[in-house]
Amino acid sequence: MKIATWNVNSLKIRLPHVLDWLARNPVEVLALQETKLTDDKFPTKELEAAGYHASFVGQKTYNGVALLSRLAMPATDVVIDIPGFADEQKRVISATVNGVRVVCVYVPNGQSVDSDKYRYKLAWFQALHDWLSREIVAHPKLVVLGDYNVAPEDRDVHDPKAWEGQVLFSAPEKAALKAIADLGLHDAFRLFEQAPKSYSWWDYRMLGFRRNAGLRIDHVLVSDALKAVCSACSIDREERKKEQPSDHAPVVATFDLA
DNA sequence: ATGGCAATGTTTCATTGA
Numbered sequence: 001m002k003i004a005t006w007n008v009n010s011l012k013i014r015l016p017h018v019l020d021w022l023a024r025n026p027v028e029v030l031a032l033q034e035t036k037l038t039d040d041k042f043p044t045k046e047l048e049a050a051g052y053h054a055s056f057v058g059q060k061t062y063n064g065v066a067l068l069s070r071l072a073m074p075a076t077d078v079v080i081d082i083p084g085f086a087d088e089q090k091r092v093i094s095a096t097v098n099g100v101r102v103v104c105v106y107v108p109n110g111q112s113v114d115s116d117k118y119r120y121k122l123a124w125f126q127a128l129h130d131w132l133s134r135e136i137v138a139h140p141k142l143v144v145l146g147d148y149n150v151a152p153e154d155r156d157v158h159d160p161k162a163w164e165g166q167v168l169f170s171a172p173e174k175a176a177l178k179a180i181a182d183l184g185l186h187d188a189f190r191l192f193e194q195a196p197k198s199y200s201w202w203d204y205r206m207l208g209f210r211r212n213a214g215l216r217i218d219h220v221l222v223s224d225a226l227k228a229v230c231s232a233c234s235i236d237r238e239e240r241k242k243e244q245p246s247d248h249a250p251v252v253a254t255f256d257l258a
Numbered sequence: 259a260t261g262g263c264a265a266t267g268t269t270t271c272a273t274t275g276a
Contacts, residue, residue, distance in 0.1 A: 009264075009265070009275085010264090010265055010266080012265090012266095013264090013265070034265095034275085036265075036266075060266085060267085061265085061266050061267070061273095061274085062266085062274075062275090109274080109275055109276060110276085111274080111275080111276085117274095147276095149275095149276070166276095167276075168276060201276070203262085203263075203276070204262085204263035204264055204275095204276095205261080205262040205263045205264090206261085206262055206263085207262095208262095208263090215276075217276080244264090247263085247264080247275085247276075248276095
């Protein structure tokens with residue numbers, strides 16, 4: 001069973017990329033972030049024609065998340081948002097697929113460390129943490145994947161000195177991500193040997209991709225039970241080379257499940 | 259110190275993202 005995450009930066013613009021990617025990478029589940037679509041505009045029919053059912057929640061202009069799953073592998077018990085956390089921004093959707101509880105997250109960007117958006121990001125992380133502390137008990141086979149907007153370590157940043165203390169790489173953000181990992185959620189990418197300078201996002205500006213000036217901020221976190229059956233995790237950086245790409249690349253994890 | 263690129267919208271620039 002393959003489960004992937006991809007911040008598409010507008011599903012309206014990127015739908016052809018998603019359909020093409022799914023045709024070449026027929027994963028069982030694809031978690032999408034930044035769909036930037038109201039629910040009435042979601043391309044349900046096009047995805048169904050490609051063999052995928054979609055669960056989604058969105059809003060105009062910003063945010064928006066979705067879980068795509070193969071038609072033969074229905075998603076059940078869909079939950080929108082972090083229960084009990086009042087948030088108008090559509091950033092979380094969860095469902096159970098093939099016995100695996102899948103949580104798709106789009107963590108706030110934070111803008112800059114002295115902003116209200118940064119304080120919202122840290123409060124949001126705390127709410128996610130408190131909710132996941134219960135979810136991991138209720139669902140031993142748990143995967144929490146998406147755009148975390150945090151690079152965990154120096155090796156996840158092209159220039160850690162320049163990024164030190166900046167948003168996406170500040171100590172409180174790294175601590176917030178570590179607190180979630182400490183619930184028993186493991187970074188699937190780091191379970192395997194990886195090429196140095198592996199990133200999942202590159203700035204559109206200043207030839208970010210060509211210079212490989214990137215960050216690894218999109219993560220697949222897995223519970224102990226899934227860690228035991230996780231056999232691969234990779235970033236599809238080829239996707240970033242395409243015409244009119246998202247600034248994020250897909251991340252795919254493979255699980256040896258019945 | 260600044261801008262650079264891309265997407266959006268009661269658009270023709272401002273805002274946001276990362």
